Amino acid sequence: IMELGDNRVNVVFNINEGGRTQIAAINFVGNSAYSSRRLSDVIATKRSSWLSFVLRDDVYDEDKLRADQELLRRFYYNHGYADFQVVSAVGELDDTTNKYTVTITVQEGDRYTFGDVSVESTIPEVDSKALESVVETHKGDVYNAKDVEDSIIALTEKVAGSGYAFAQVTPRGDRNFENHTISVVYTIDQGTKAYIERIEIRGNDRTRDYVIRREFDVSEGDAFNQVLIQRAKKRLEALNYFDKVDISTVPGSQPDQVVLVVDVVEKSTGEFSVGAGYSTGGETAGPSVEGSITERNFLGRGQYIKIAAGGGKNSRDYSFSFTEPYFLGRRIAAGFDVFQQTRNYDHYDSETLGATVRFGLPITDNISTQLAYNIAQEKYKLDSGCDDSPQDGIPDADCDISAAIVQGIDESPWIKSSVSLGLTYNTIDDMKNPHEGIYANVTTEVAGLGGDAKFVKVTGRGSVYQTLSEQLDLVGLISGGAGHIEGYGDDGLRIFDHFQSSDRMIRGFAYGGIGPVATGTSGDHLGGTTYFNASAEAQFPLPVIPESFGLRGAVFADAATLYGSKVDTALVDQSTTDMKLRASVGVGLMWASPFGPIRIDYAVPVKKQPTDDVQEFNFGIATRF
Structure with missing residues (x-):
């Protein structure tokens, strides 16, 4: 306290923060059904690593540790261990190193x-x-x-x-x-007859009342039901607008009435991100950068908005997205996307300008559907290296491009107007680190509501995750997919509407590296009208490397076929249009990085065709769903 005279003082606080504490180790005692590495994935507290300065997940906090105990209980209860108990959970600070050692002692009990x-x-x-x-x-x-x-x-x-x-x-x-x-x-x-007199919401300085109220299946005057109240609490937590949600009751003005009190602690819902990446395949191969601004609770109305721009050596992408999760006051997500894409291929360039209007409806907790209207204008042209002078749309003599692609370029610009309907089934336990569950999606798209494109396209993909060994944290994955496109009308199906192969279809082959091939010397793959693919994979933690690094390994086997063509028979090698199987085996390295899931695969084709393009190494930011 510093005396200033005239009955005034200054109060000065001298703060010695000290060094930032870290977590040296997280030890589990008493666990036998699950490895310590697997249990470390369940809790939110993490051991300090070189990524901790970004993730900030190695902060020791007693409230966080209590929440981790609840996460462990739910994990064991959901896997058959009804007698599971957390005996103790303590953190001991070593003053010499300024690091905590967290020890969690559990009693698993029997599996029921x-x-x-x-x-x-x-x-x-x-x-x-x-x-x-x-x-x-x-x-x-x-x-x-x-x-x-x-x-x-x-x-x-x-x-x-x-x-x-x-x-x-x-x-x-x-x-x-x-x-x-x-x-x-x-x-x-x-049950006892009780009614909800009113719902009081506190702590929502930014989020509007109706955004919170609409997550309740009950309102003022309805019968009080604790089950429905708890479900509303889970919905509010799932919004990711709040750090904390508490719902309590106080007596109402009458003996048979109660007042629901909803206390929330808001958190930041806006994000500004700038990232860089590298991919070895696909339409955007090579280095790339992206910047985006995202707001999950726009103006406190619960609306989602995102503006993004990015590009690489051969691509440019711009997009704007908006979603209203409760369209017309119902649990229907309505939104739109506007986008522009440019791509530079070996001998030609493309530009796509389009928009999508979409409606999403949850049918059950695990099943949802989405209806969308899509419109896009696609422009194609030969690049300057293939049509140098006088740029008349005719490839130069030294440009080795197939006549089928040139024909497709001549047909542009091309307007595609379509309606699509998708159905998704999702029971995955953790989308970031899946161990059990099914993810399946089926989509039908019909083009021809105006525009130039006229086709019907059906695609489907499913993935099944199953834990093969709890102790070893070994996870099995079986996935498969299929698709078929059929044109109608006088114009038929153009070349750019055919399916192209990718690493999601089969690894070990280049993007667009299998399927029907053009006649002549170009060797261009033209895509196909039908594909089938399947994959079997085993995922496992890497020994020695701490689990906080988020690294996992994988071994896999893929098989796929891409066949059929609606290109002019004189422009496609008919011997390559038949159904022929390709297969590959390989190993992978997955990293749950702060910037998104990164995966490196090395695959060797064990069954291929002479016209296939091989690419054994694949690197990119992707997921296998």
């Missing part, structure tokens, strides 16, 4: 499966047998607490929809310690 599963009701008008079809727990399945929660929600909604708004569903578990099963009885009772 579901025994008999039944539904009982004390409400005479409710048919318990008819409700068994909505239960998601089944006899013989591994015990899963999330399936129990989902069953409670499904039963509650079903009964409430039948006119029993105050019904309560209570699960009762009966453990059999000898055969390690848990029999579950869902009991439906007529």
Whole structure:
């Protein structure tokens, strides 16, 4: 305190921050079903590494450690270990190194499966047998607490929809310690009649009230239902607008009324990012840079907006996206995208200017659909190296380009107006580090609502993840895909609408490196009308390297075929249009970097055709979904 006279003082705080603490090690004690490396993936606290200055995930915090304990409980409960307990979780600071050692002691218990599963009701008008079809727990399945929660929600909604708004569903578990099963009885009772008098929202300085209220399936005057309240809490947390969401109740003005109090702590939802990358294949091979501005909660209205620009040696991309997640007050995501793309190929260039209007609708928690209208204008021209002078659209004598591609260029500019409908099924447990679940997508696109393009295109892709060894953290992946495009009308199918192969179809081959080939000496691959592909892969942690680095290895085998052509028969080598299988095997290195998932693959073709283009090494920012 510094005296200033005249009854005034200055208060000075001298702060010695000291050095920044780190986490030297995270040790798990008592775990046998899962390795320490696997459990480290589950919790949010991470061991310090050279990336910690970017991720800031190595900060020791007791509240964070308590949240990690809950993450561990949910992980074990969802994998059959109903008796799991966290015995202790402590962090010890070494003053000499200024580093913490975190030790988490657990008691796993035995693994259970579901025994008999039944539904009982004390409400005479409710048919318990008819409700068994909505239960998601089944006899013989591994015990899963999330399936129990989902069953409670499904039963509650079903009964409430039948006119029993105050019904309560209570699960009762009966453990059999000898055969390690848990029999579950869902009991439906007529709960205490209570109504929601009002919903008070606090802490939302930026987010508007209605953005929070619309996540509730109940409103003022409705019957109070704890299950629906907890589901609203999960929805609010999933928005990623808030650091913390708490929902509590206080007595209302009448004995049968309650007041819901929603306390939120807002967080930053805007992002400005600048990145650089490198890819060895695809339309944008080579080095690239990208900058974007993203706002997930635009003006506090819950709207998503993104402006992005990027480019590389042979590409330029500009885009603007907007999404309203609750169109017309319903849980329908409506939005639009506007984009411009330029590409420089070996002998020609392309420019695409287009827009998409889309509507997304969740059907269930795992199934969603998207309807979109797409319109784009595509322009193609020979580059200066192929049409130097007088740039009349006729390739120079020394330009080795196929007549089929020249014919496609002559047909531009080309307007494509289409409608697409997609269906997605997703049960993946963790999109960043998947271990279990299914991701499948089927899309149909019909072009011909005006414009020049007239075709029907159907594509599908599915991936199944399954943990093969809990102790070794070994994950298996089986994926497959297929597609077919068929033109109609007088103009038929142009060359640029054919499918091109890529590393998502088969690794070990160059982009556009398999399938029908043009006649002549150019060797240009023209794409195909039909493809099938399949892949089997095993993913595993790398020994010695700390799990905080986010590195994993993979071994894989791919197979694919691309065939069929609607190009003029005189311009395509007919011997290359038949269905012929290609196959490759290889190894991969995956890194969950702060800049996105980075993957390096080395694949060797074991079955190929003489006209195929091989590319054994592949590097890029990508995911296998």
